Amino acid sequence: xxxxxxxxxxxxxxxxxHVARGARMVPFAGYSMPVQYADGVMKEHLWTxxxxxxxxxxxxxxxxxRGVSPLSAFEEVVPGDFIGLAAGKQKYSVxxxxxxxxxxxxxxxxPTSPDGRxxxxxxxxxxxxxxxxxxxxxxxxxxxxxxxxxxxDRALMAIQGPEAAAVVQAHVPAAADMVFMDIRxxxxxxxxxxxxxxxxxxxxxxxxxxxxxxxVRVWNLLLADDRVRPIGLGARDSLRLEAGLPxxxxxxxxxxxxxxxxxxxxxxKNRREQRDFPGAARIVKELAEGPARVKVCLRVLExxxxxxxxxxxxxxxxxxxxxxxxxxxxxxxxxIALAFVPPALKTVxxxxxxxVRGKPQPAEVVPSPFVPxxxxxxVG
Amino acid sequence: MRFTKDHEWVELxxxxxxxxxxxxxxxxxxxxxxxxxxxxxxxxxxxxAFAVVESVKAASDVYAPVSGEVVEANGELAxxxxxxxxxxxxxxxxxxxxxxDKAEYDALMDRDAYEAFLATL
Numbered sequence: 176x177x178x179x180x181x182x183x184x185x186x187x188x189x190x191x192x193h194v195a196r197g198a199r200m201v202p203f204a205g206y207s208m209p210v211q212y213a214d215g216v217m218k219e220h221l222w223t224x225x226x227x228x229x230x231x232x233x234x235x236x237x238x239x240x241r242g243v244s245p246l247s248a249f250e251e252v253v254p255g256d257f258i259g260l261a262a263g264k265q266k267y268s269v270x271x272x273x274x275x276x277x278x279x280x281x282x283x284x285x286p287t288s289p290d291g292r293x294x295x296x297x298x299x300x301x302x303x304x305x306x307x308x309x310x311x312x313x314x315x316x317x318x319x320x321x322x323x324x325x326x327x328d329r330a331l332m333a334i335q336g337p338e339a340a341a342v343v344q345a346h347v348p349a350a351a352d353m354v355f356m357d358i359r360x361x362x363x364x365x366x367x368x369x370x371x372x373x374x375x376x377x378x379x380x381x382x383x384x385x386x387x388x389x390x391v392r393v394w395n396l397l398l399a400d401d402r403v404r405p406i407g408l409g410a411r412d413s414l415r416l417e418a419g420l421p422x423x424x425x426x427x428x429x430x431x432x433x434x435x436x437x438x439x440x441x442x443x444k445n446r447r448e449q450r451d452f453p454g455a456a457r458i459v460k461e462l463a464e465g466p467a468r469v470k471v472c473l474r475v476l477e478x479x480x481x482x483x484x485x486x487x488x489x490x491x492x493x494x495x496x497x498x499x500x501x502x503x504x505x506x507x508x509x510x511i512a513l514a515f516v517p518p519a520l521k522t523v524x525x526x527x528x529x530x531v532r533g534k535p536q537p538a539e540v541v542p543s544p545f546v547p548x549x550x551x552x553x554v555g
Numbered sequence: 556m557r558f559t560k561d562h563e564w565v566e567l568x569x570x571x572x573x574x575x576x577x578x579x580x581x582x583x584x585x586x587x588x589x590x591x592x593x594x595x596x597x598x599x600x601x602x603x604a605f606a607v608v609e610s611v612k613a614a615s616d617v618y619a620p621v622s623g624e625v626v627e628a629n630g631e632l633a634x635x636x637x638x639x640x641x642x643x644x645x646x647x648x649x650x651x652x653x654x655x656d657k658a659e660y661d662a663l664m665d666r667d668a669y670e671a672f673l674a675t676l
Contacts, residue, residue: 216611217586409585409612479589480609503588503611510589532591532607 187233188330188390196405204303206234209407216409220505223376223414224546227336228406229397236306237329237369237384239296240313242321249283249297252316254433254452256443257297263287265298265358265371268441269433270309275454275461276429277436278312279305280421284358286369289349294360296324298369300331300382302423329369330390335380335414337549338402340372343381346396350381355550364393375411377418377548416511417504419472419544425483426470426499426513434461435515437470437543468496468515472543473527475501475510478536481529487514488528488535495520498529504545511545512538556644557663560672563620564644565663570654572621576608579673581643585610587636592628593650599625601659606649608639617649621659627651 184207194200198209209231211219222228242248246257255268265284269277281301286294301309310323334343344351347363350370358371369384385393397403412422421427421436432454433441439462446452450459475481480503487496501512512529520527523542528535557565562580566573581587589609599605604616605625628650632638639647654660664672 210612211585215585217588220611413611479591479607479614482614503609505611 185234187231188387189231189233189332189394192391192394193231193405198405198407201408203408204234206303208234209405211407211409212405214404216407216413217505219404219406219410220413222404223336223378223406223410224506225337227334227339227342227380227400227403228376228410228414229394229403230333230335230406230411231330231394232303232333232382233330233387233390234303235331236299236301236303236309237326237331238299238301238310239324239326240299240317240321241296241324242317245295245297245321246285248317248320250446250452252313252453253283254442254446254455254458255283256445257283259443259445260285262293263357263359265356265373269427269438270301270312271433271453272429273453275432275457277423277427277431277433278429279309280423280427280438281309282371282373284371286358286360288359289361298358305423326384328387329384330387331382331384332390332394332397333374333380333382334397334403335374335376335378335406337379339378339380340551342397342400342402343383345400352554353381354554355379355552364389364396366393372551375418375420376414377420377544377546377550378414379549379551412500413502413505416500416502416513417506417544417546418548419513421470421513422500432458432461432466434458435466435468435470465518467517469518469521470499471514471516471521471540472545473498473501473512473514473529473538474507474541474545475512475529476537476539478510478534479531480510481512481531481536481538485512486530487516487538488530489520490526490528492528492535494530495527501529506546516540557620557660557665558669558672559618559620559663561618561620563618565620565660567654567660570657571626572623572652572654572660573648574617574620574650574652575648576617576639576643577669578643581640581647584608584615584639585612587639590629590632590636590639590649592630592632593625595625595628597625599623599652609636619652620663621652621654621656623652623655625650626653
């Protein structure tokens with residue numbers, strides 16, 4: 176992790192609980208966070224794929240954009256269609272700088288209430304390590320149009336895996352009506368929730384925002400279910416990698432465009448035509464002519480896992496790219512990686528090499544994701 | 556058996572030292588998913604990184620506790636890296652080194668000293 180470690184780490188409402196459970200705590204995004212619990216990364220990873228894993232992601236930034244028309248204002252800093260965002264839905268997007276590089280990736284949604292009332296605000300969840308800068312950029316760029324109301328008094332947890340929905344719905348029956356990327360503001364677990372059916376593992380599940388004062392109680396209520404175990408940041412990283420999902424600061428940064436990153440879906444058609452977002456000139460050009468480099472999924476066919484920074488070479492040994500994140504896949508029992516390569520080498524089945532500790536090892540371009548997503552797109 | 560502060564163990568048989576990582580190191584690493592052992596014939600100096608052990612999360616160097624020539628590597632670990640967790644101080648050994656200077660071995664910690672060192676961590 177690249178961020179500096181401040182002298183005093185921040186805590187989440189769940190920090191003491193993690194320590195009491197024997198978690199190994201590490202500095203992450205300025206917080207003391209559990210990298211693993213007693214089970215260890217491998218077991219936690221596999222448990223999430225088979226049952227339900229519970230993650231403390233309270234380090235992430237939660238905020239409401241409040242103003243006369245926060246949806247149209249937000250379009251000035253992202254390339255997605257937010258004016259057209261339906262009530263009760265959330266959307267993945269990227270905060271862009273003026274050269275089309277990614278300042279952060281985020282979720283933005285319009286929670287609806289059980290009485291059908293639509294929230295006028297846009298609810299944002301951004302990366303913990305980026306949140307101070309993100310909210311400053313949004314405030315500066317949208318000054319006079321929106322207020323950024325940071326929700327520092329709320330915790331955020333994610334429950335992920337094939338049994339996650341049943342666990343949550345036992346407590347919050349109304350959550351059963353939600354499909355992937357739905358978001359609601361509703362009562363549940365005896366408190367008020369902002370709950371979305373989404374996550375960062377490729378599995379079905381929910382992300383649940385609760386008042387900080389209720390976090391320990393809700394966390395332990397979920398863990399009282401035998402199907403649920405706490406999962407640290409180590410397995411969160413290996414799970415998102417298997418799901419082919421990028422990690423900011425590694426696969427994405429201020430030099431990387433959404434087109435290079437394989438996130439063209441986040442640049443909506445009407446916005447491409449209007450070219451009215453930061454860095455539109457570069458992004459529209461890359462859409463038309465292709466970017467100079469593209470993200471691919473690599474499977475290491477033999478040898479050690481290729482990790483961030485490992486060079487990627489063509490079959491003749493010419494260095495053509497770099498691994499942006501990589502590791503061992505507990506499900507595939509092989510090294511997997513996200514890498515940048517020239518577009519000519521992005522074809523599934525293309526043979527490449529990854530250079531690990533000076534040794535070339537064979538690798539192959541494979542489809543994304545490495546492990547199939549299991550999102551629930553319709554209910555009933 | 557002798558130990559280093561980097562959590563390697565060494566067992567001497569004549570002038571051949573068998574080297575591995577301690578149970579403490581294996582527990583700290585978590586599930587071992589890949590091991591890279593040194594090539595036979597390689598000359599190593601005490602303190603050199605001479606093997607690599609990888610968990611899901613990270614790759615870590617293993618340092619040669621003594622100087623000498625690698626005379627055997629544990630080929631079993633390529634197909635069964637989990638042996639490092641299951642039997643770190645037995646079947647999970649990494650390599651055998653023909654000792655260049657027995658004084659290096661004598662200078663390492665014995666088990667009591669290593670246990671006392673672990674208690675300070």
